[in-house]
Amino acid sequence: MTQDQLQHLWADHLAGEFTTKDVEFTLSTMVDDASVNHMPVNTGGKGKDELRVFYRDVFIPSWPDDLAMTPTNRVMGDSQLVDELHLRFTHSKRMDWFLPGVAPTNKLIEVDMVVVVQFRGDKLACERIYWDHAGVLRQVGLLK
Numbered sequence: 810m811t812q813d814q815l816q817h818l819w820a821d822h823l824a825g826e827f828t829t830k831d832v833e834f835t836l837s838t839m840v841d842d843a844s845v846n847h848m849p850v851n852t853g854g855k856g857k858d859e860l861r862v863f864y865r866d867v868f869i870p871s872w873p874d875d876l877a878m879t880p881t882n883r884v885m886g887d888s889q890l891v892d893e894l895h896l897r898f899t900h901s902k903r904m905d906w907f908l909p910g911v912a913p914t915n916k917l918i919e920v921d922m923v924v925v926v927q928f929r930g931d932k933l934a935c936e937r938i939y940w941d942h943a944g945v946l947r948q949v950g951l952l953k
Contacts, residue, residue: 819926827878832861839857848939853868873901873903876898891925896921897918898917907945
């Protein structure tokens, strides 16, 4: 795939997660043995069966209504891309993929994330997402 095609596929994947919130469409952008790992807390899944449950029950319904996601940088390779994103939202919903076991704090969170996306053929194969988890814990009052 060309870099433009990779970017288009990534945009479709994100639209499935955040705009239409369509689990099956999101999964259709991925290879059968795809993996997602939120590295600071080791959440996500491997394979479409695990990812279906993860997206449907944990990830997609957890996003607060006031989410603002701002891209800050993108680096492209032949079969991967790296996005840097700034997120701002109120922790008004349980987000076990992000803050496992933490009830909503109603605190404003601002966090920069780095998303490493690898492709295989014409689908996403792997996502690894990184952020400063200690900084998030400070913002919700769980770490001084």
